[in-house]
Amino acid sequence: MLYRLPQTLAIILTFLLILAPSIFAQGQWNWPEKPQNLQVFPSDWSGQRLSAPMRGFTRALGVRCSYCHVGEEGKPLSTYDFASDENPNKERAREMIRMLGSINDHLKKIEPSAAERVNMWCHTCHRGNAKPMTLDEELSAAFAGGGMETALARYKELRENYYGHGMYNFEDEGPLNSLGYKVLEANNLEGAIKIFTMNTEKFPKSGNVWDSLAEAYMVSGDLAKAEEYYKKSLEIAPWNDNAKKMLEEIEKK
Numbered sequence: 001m002l003y004r005l006p007q008t009l010a011i012i013l014t015f016l017l018i019l020a021p022s023i024f025a026q027g028q029w030n031w032p033e034k035p036q037n038l039q040v041f042p043s044d045w046s047g048q049r050l051s052a053p054m055r056g057f058t059r060a061l062g063v064r065c066s067y068c069h070v071g072e073e074g075k076p077l078s079t080y081d082f083a084s085d086e087n088p089n090k091e092r093a094r095e096m097i098r099m100l101g102s103i104n105d106h107l108k109k110i111e112p113s114a115a116e117r118v119n120m121w122c123h124t125c126h127r128g129n130a131k132p133m134t135l136d137e138e139l140s141a142a143f144a145g146g147g148m149e150t151a152l153a154r155y156k157e158l159r160e161n162y163y164g165h166g167m168y169n170f171e172d173e174g175p176l177n178s179l180g181y182k183v184l185e186a187n188n189l190e191g192a193i194k195i196f197t198m199n200t201e202k203f204p205k206s207g208n209v210w211d212s213l214a215e216a217y218m219v220s221g222d223l224a225k226a227e228e229y230y231k232k233s234l235e236i237a238p239w240n241d242n243a244k245k246m247l248e249e250i251e252k253k
């Protein structure tokens, strides 16, 4: 008799802690018995069968149901209109499902190099991000929208929120280096030097970042600094022919 007590307790606790809150949180909402507006999933699918893909979408994109459906965040799901096509992200998602189908059809045309075929999923591209932009694209868009300080603020914000999630490339010098060149092309020498300097602090072992900083100083006419940083780049990357060439040019001047 005694040994049964913990088991019963465990069942009750499981219900209270796991099952009950999820039932109440959904405001008694149930998957529709018969969906009304399926255009890409088989039209004879029951609502319940949509549960796995719909939850999969939210995880893959890092969003909630309201991102694609008509409904207000925080309100019970029973107030949502899931059959409506009014939210444009629903149609975007449909096109994505079709695209994913055709990508996987293409993949079937190659002989896989290992026993297991590798498939493509929403999260292969999205990785928890509704708009799967690269860090270069994010910075470029922020720069186009509000200039250098906006781009740097965006970098800081993304790094704080997503570092370690594998969503953006914070692991090498590439993205900040590209931003530095955009700023340089926009004739903001001081800004470019600031960004390249920042990159040398973050990635001091990259020959590339010192080469970029040297280039900005070369443009500014500060040959002493240009020489110092080209030399630094060559120390790290002896194969950097550009640095050799630039040092010869500085020598001539």
Ligand code: HEC
Pocket: 031, 032, 034, 035, 036, 037, 038, 039, 040, 041, 042, 047, 050, 054, 055, 057, 058, 061, 063, 064, 065, 066, 067, 068, 069, 077, 082, 083, 089, 090, 091, 093, 094
């Ligand atoms: C990334 C976008 C996206 C997200 C997020 C999403 N859905 Fe959907 N949902 C769709 C699309 C697209 C369809 C239509 C599929 C089709 O046309 O075959 C759909 C259809 C449905 C339907 C069927 C409606 C009908 O009657 O035709 C239900 C119910 C539904 N979703 C519930 C949910 C729930 C609940 C969530 C949150 C857990 C959710 N969805 C999250 C894109 C999304």
Ligand code: HEC
Pocket: 057, 061, 068, 089, 090, 092, 093, 096, 097, 100, 120, 121, 122, 123, 124, 125, 126, 130, 131, 132
């Ligand atoms: C091959 C990569 C790839 C795959 C796979 C993929 N997506 Fe996308 N998705 C993108 C890109 C890139 C964009 C941004 C397009 C743009 O706005 O320029 C995007 C945009 C979207 C958007 C619009 C987001 C917005 O705010 O504008 C939705 C919704 C979406 N995808 C849903 C999905 C779903 C659901 C799946 C799986 C069925 C999926 N995607 C699979 C690359 C992908």
